[in-house]
Amino acid sequence: MKIGLIGLGSMGVGIAHNILKAGHTLTVYNRSKDKADSLLAEGAIWAASPRALAQGQDAVITMVADDNALQAVTLGEEGLLAGLGQNAIHISMSTVSQALVESLVAVHERHGSGLVSAPVFGRPDAAAAGKLFVAAAGKAEHITQVRPVLEAVGQKLFEVGEQPPQAAVVKLIGNFLISCVIEGLGEGAALAEKAGVAPEKLLEVLTGSIFGAPVYQIYGNLIATGGYMKPGFALPLGAKDNRLVLQAAEAHDVPLPFASVVRDRFVRGMAQGLSGADWSAIARLAREDAGLKH
Amino acid sequence: MKIGLIGLGSMGVGIAHNILKAGHTLTVYNRSKDKADSLLAEGAIWAASPRALAQGQDAVITMVADDNALQAVTLGEEGLLAGLGQNAIHISMSTVSQALVESLVAVHERHGSGLVSAPVFGRPDAAAAGKLFVAAAGKAEHITQVRPVLEAVGQKLFEVGEQPPQAAVVKLIGNFLISCVIEGLGEGAALAEKAGVAPEKLLEVLTGSIFGAPVYQIYGNLIATGGYMKPGFALPLGAKDNRLVLQAAEAHDVPLPFASVVRDRFVRGMAQGLSGADWSAIARLAREDAGLKH
Amino acid sequence: MKIGLIGLGSMGVGIAHNILKAGHTLTVYNRSKDKADSLLAEGAIWAASPRALAQGQDAVITMVADDNALQAVTLGEEGLLAGLGQNAIHISMSTVSQALVESLVAVHERHGSGLVSAPVFGRPDAAAAGKLFVAAAGKAEHITQVRPVLEAVGQKLFEVGEQPPQAAVVKLIGNFLISCVIEGLGEGAALAEKAGVAPEKLLEVLTGSIFGAPVYQIYGNLIATGGYMKPGFALPLGAKDNRLVLQAAEAHDVPLPFASVVRDRFVRGMAQGLSGADWSAIARLAREDAGLKH
Amino acid sequence: MKIGLIGLGSMGVGIAHNILKAGHTLTVYNRSKDKADSLLAEGAIWAASPRALAQGQDAVITMVADDNALQAVTLGEEGLLAGLGQNAIHISMSTVSQALVESLVAVHERHGSGLVSAPVFGRPDAAAAGKLFVAAAGKAEHITQVRPVLEAVGQKLFEVGEQPPQAAVVKLIGNFLISCVIEGLGEGAALAEKAGVAPEKLLEVLTGSIFGAPVYQIYGNLIATGGYMKPGFALPLGAKDNRLVLQAAEAHDVPLPFASVVRDRFVRGMAQGLSGADWSAIARLAREDAGLKH
Incomplete structure (x- = not known):
């Protein structure tokens, strides 16, 4: 699959490695590019903005610090939504507010894209080892679409329900x-x-x-x-x-x-x-x- | 071994069954005798008082409700101490105060007997199944002396230290x-x-x-x-x-x-x-x- | 003085009565007009919006439910700021966040008007009796300017400091x-x-x-x-x-x-x-x- | 009246001064005698034990640190009860447990004496100034009997009820x-x-x-x-x-x-x-x- 990943903190980097390892094509974006060095060496592609990153992907993962960061990389002129295809899925892995996830459901519905809320349990070492636990919620067909990615990053996938805020x-x-x-x-x-x-x-x-x-x-x-x-x-x-x-x-x-x-x-x-x-x-x-x- | 057990609540009965099952000779005492019926049918012996129970035993287990009950069955004219041999061991399995265990250490020292504090983790079903976890503290030689009993009632034995209050x-x-x-x-x-x-x-x-x-x-x-x-x-x-x-x-x-x-x-x-x-x-x-x- | 008052809940009505009683000219505004009836009977003037109310006043008091309400009546096209004269004072009596008061300080500074934060202690009966305690903060000259009003509504005035957020x-x-x-x-x-x-x-x-x-x-x-x-x-x-x-x-x-x-x-x-x-x-x-x- | 007072901490000394000032005859006892010096200089009498102190008094006040201290000075061979006359009143001013006051009610009933629980509000400076607030509970006739003392030490006396534990x-x-x-x-x-x-x-x-x-x-x-x-x-x-x-x-x-x-x-x-x-x-x-x- 063609996957984009936004946010290369200690969790995001570990997740990225495992997506590459699973054979997917990975494009990455981060506020400071140096965090991407090791991934680029492994074959990841760099994108200049969330919007550029999202173009042509099957799914875009966000793994950022908080509500503000998630809004910043998702919305606006250079946000991922501006580039995301209508049948693509946004996989939100950050720990964010239930309220923000609710509002993103509506945003994606209008856009025609899908939202899977898939926060993870585990610390950076578990992320690096692909041993995260993933709790995903979203429409069944959306989860099915991105299941290979969710399974690549975690040791176990829990399907929490059909409403993304449930996983949040x-x-x-x-x-x-x-x-x-x-x-x-x-x-x-x-x-x-x-x-x-x-x-x-x-x-x-x-x-x-x-x-x-x-x-x-x-x-x-x-x-x-x-x-x-x-x-x-x-x-x-x-x-x-x-x-x-x-x-x-x-x-x-x-x-x-x-x-x-x-x-x-x-x-x-x-x-x-x-x-x-x-x-x-x-x-x-x-x-x-x-x-x-x- | 010859074992006495005082206190036939839902935990005590389960423990008693497993001691019998392990082949030890078991004498029991409880405030109300009817709780002993099933055990007597399995071969346990009834004692008329904690004191009578303690006589001639290698070890006496107490599994009673609280500090007051433990003091009542241990001390006084009809208490277990009055019957306990000088080389015998008192295994206190009840959850009681650290302060009481401290005072019992002194009492047993004067008496010449040993005290092993061995409270257990697990609910009545675990006691019945011999699946308790036992956290024991006491002098190494005392624990060695009663190890077969501790192992008979639990799936795992932890040696917490040399001071009985540590286990409490x-x-x-x-x-x-x-x-x-x-x-x-x-x-x-x-x-x-x-x-x-x-x-x-x-x-x-x-x-x-x-x-x-x-x-x-x-x-x-x-x-x-x-x-x-x-x-x-x-x-x-x-x-x-x-x-x-x-x-x-x-x-x-x-x-x-x-x-x-x-x-x-x-x-x-x-x-x-x-x-x-x-x-x-x-x-x-x-x-x-x-x-x-x- | 010419005073405007926005917000005729149980506290606002009591305050309004005492301003009238002290001989000031009072213009009032409230979301629902019926709360103003008794005041209009006593000589208060009705304004159709916060903006209309603010025009020509020496000071405008706001006594509304929360941060959102205060922002709504202060800012925007029909907000009080749009009508407030450059030398007039906004007396904010509502209990609102320190953060909002901070932002209003900046807003008034740009507008040329003054802000006195003057929240009150006391329940509706104290407001009706003019027995509130007023804790005011703002520039000394601003407090001096509106002192007669602050004294009309309360039994005691505390000057907390020169920064409006201090009173908040x-x-x-x-x-x-x-x-x-x-x-x-x-x-x-x-x-x-x-x-x-x-x-x-x-x-x-x-x-x-x-x-x-x-x-x-x-x-x-x-x-x-x-x-x-x-x-x-x-x-x-x-x-x-x-x-x-x-x-x-x-x-x-x-x-x-x-x-x-x-x-x-x-x-x-x-x-x-x-x-x-x-x-x-x-x-x-x-x-x-x-x-x-x- | 003839009053005894046991306990010369910072509160007791202040109380003692005000009893003397009100013209009562005061006998005092404390674990360490040096605390009594200033009072003896003012005319107070020293007693060698709580028991000796209690003999011949109309009322004995206790103002000691805690439950243990109150039990120690009240009960036992040298306790105040051993010396207290049958119609005399024990005024307990210490802050002690409700349970202890309950047990003292029974003790005094058997002895024939009365118990007034009369704890005080106020710090040492208030005690010195006779400005304590006294909350007293006990049988009406007992309180009446010692009212002059209670009024001498406090600025105000509250009668809380007929049961001494109520004041506690x-x-x-x-x-x-x-x-x-x-x-x-x-x-x-x-x-x-x-x-x-x-x-x-x-x-x-x-x-x-x-x-x-x-x-x-x-x-x-x-x-x-x-x-x-x-x-x-x-x-x-x-x-x-x-x-x-x-x-x-x-x-x-x-x-x-x-x-x-x-x-x-x-x-x-x-x-x-x-x-x-x-x-x-x-x-x-x-x-x-x-x-x-x-």
Whole structure:
């Protein structure tokens, strides 16, 4: 297939490699071109703008930072929509607001093109390894059309429903639950340490028993080793996703007390100079609150 | 080995069956004798008191409701300690306070006997199937002495450390983290439902990707099906464990904001007539807060 | 002075009466004209649009529901700015976002007119009685220019600073603290009642001792009598102000844990059918959580 | 009247002075005698034990640190009860648990003596000035009997009810609400400062309008000046009262979300070395969370 990809952050680059590896023709665009170097060396084609990129593609993937960035690369004179063919599909993989996805559904309907919302679970190393989990929502025929691409980038594809916003909300809830795992582990690890149990030992029991899931292994390890200063998913992005889930919840009149606690952690992290850290650094705040040094 | 077991609630009965199945000689005691019927039919012996039960055993397991019950069956004229031999081991499997385990260490030291704190993870069905996870702490020689029993009741044995209170605190943190999973899933499922995503679909994505751990499967299923009115672990016991982890945390000067949120849920559950429900019923409160009917 | 007033909700009408009473010439505008009837009978003049209203005034007061409403009546072809004289002052009394006030400062600077941000504390009865508290911020000469009006509507005028956004943030913090009083009293009254102390008795002690402030008298009385179903300040407006203070706090990287708790109350109130109630109805949720009936 | 007073902390000494000033005969007891020096100079009599102190008194006041201290000076061989006459009254002024007051009611009933629970609102300077607020509960005839003493120490006496525990719970709720004022002001002052409003200006508006109560003046001033390192009421005592109100609330199945937030502040304060500070130092934690320096 002929695929375009906009957004070459640490996630986008990993996804791009796997699309090339699967034998598709890939055109890429990014605000700063240097991020594309390794991909161009592997055979990817460079496009000068989202619009130029979209021309002639079967599908265009967007993997950008937030709502504003997605709007910027999609709409406007140089946006992808201006170049996208009527039967082509826009695969939106970014974690963005449910509201924006709703509005893009309408935009694509008018344009004649299709929208598949396909946010992914997994950190940059999973993206590089093609081990992402993809949660896709959109019309059945649209998903069928792009299934080879979705399968190329992930180890597993979930079809969430026929409405693109459904996948957006599943992704936001998923990230919310990851943030809850981080906060819970952060609190628990602080208590363990002060009560004379090494965090590694606590984790061994947890992940070896009923908490044996990647999310506990990954974040447990980051917390036990204090490795949260090297960002896999930067704290301001975590703060953004927290804001998005609270907004979605407010739009649907759903209180989320845990998200509120986590919100206060992220805001404090921003205030205390952790903008450059991984979002798991909120666990460091739990340690501080317990009087523990880093 | 010759084993005594005090406490035949739904957890204790399951444990007892597996000890018998492993070929040990088992003597049992419970406040009300009728709970012992099936075990006596399988060859267990009845004792008239904890003291009588303890006499001549290699090890005595206690699996009772709370701190008060553990003190009652351990200390006093008719307590197990009065009958326990000097080289025998007390295996405390109940979820109790770190402070009580600390005091029992001293009690056993004076008595000449050993204490192994060995709380378990798993619900009654896991106890019946011998599939519990056992987190044990105590002197290495004590654990070695009772290893066959610990292995008979669980699918996996974790050695947490040489100090019995270490296992108590690991168990409290584990239960705290389960309560966080319940609360998080309850909030997330309510949002999913109001945003047009079936909770089952949400769970399929979560447990099929990075949340693929028993704790998400078990509680996710209870929440998605609204099955929390049939108690596997009753809400007042959840409230008790929440109180214990907050007490342990306070003793060590560790704030636990998530445990505080969960505390308010449990207290409200008690006030609103959910004392007979499973502890996962706190997720029902999250549903109510979102204006959803049961 | 020649004064225009836009927005004849329960607060605006009270303010209008006091401006007339002080002898000023008053022109009014409201989306629905019937709210103006009593004022026209007292000598107020009707204007067909914000633009028409603004022409020839010394000052124009806006007292509207939210950011959107304030933008609508201020900007655009029929907005007040299109009619406002270069030396006239816009007195913004609505509770709106700090960000909007900032942008209006720039707008007025370009226009040559002045902006005084002058939000008020007090409920409709205080507005009717001219007993509001006015917190004003703006250039000293602008405040001097409109002082007679500010003094006509309030019992006391506070000059907060030279930057209009300063008054906006003081107002948001004030409303945040009122919401904290409501939540605290709601929790305390529920405990008092279940512990055998009549809420009236609790309030007598509190307001007769160190809590002797109007905010405790007013909201304590609403809570003790369950009078929160008759809105003086509707719950959705409370929810809006909570959102605004959380936004301002996020913009400045300030966590507000109490505001987060209150946020969850408001969202739940919206979900559970309390949109028509007074914002003090969040205290009813505290009662419910304690298992108390209304 | 002949009055005994046990407990010469900063509150007890102030109370003692005002009893002497009112012309009563005062006997005092304290764990360390040096605290009594100034009172003995004014004519107070020293007693060697609570029991010795209680003999021949019309009433004995206890003003001690916590439940344990109150039990210690009341019960046992050398406790006040052993010396107290059958028609004498025990006036318990300490902030203690509702549960302890309940048990003391029974103890005094068996003894033939009376119990008046009379906790006070006010800090040491108010105690010294005789400006405390006294919330008393007990049988009407008991309160009548000791009214002159209660009036000597306070500026105002509230009769809360006929059951001594009622006053205990009113006091706990009062202290809970003060802690809410501190937390709310701490959060609000941090936001004000980062948004360019001096905390003093914020306070001027608040206390000059609808928040014009001593509790806002006192704690607002402590927060605005950062004066919380000089303890009027030490943080561990605040933590204790928070624990007591949460316990009372749990006993009555009443969730207190605000008390839970404040609890986490106090626990963190203990962990971070603020045990020697005033309880208002939790506002310093709100500042820290916003990235502000002390």
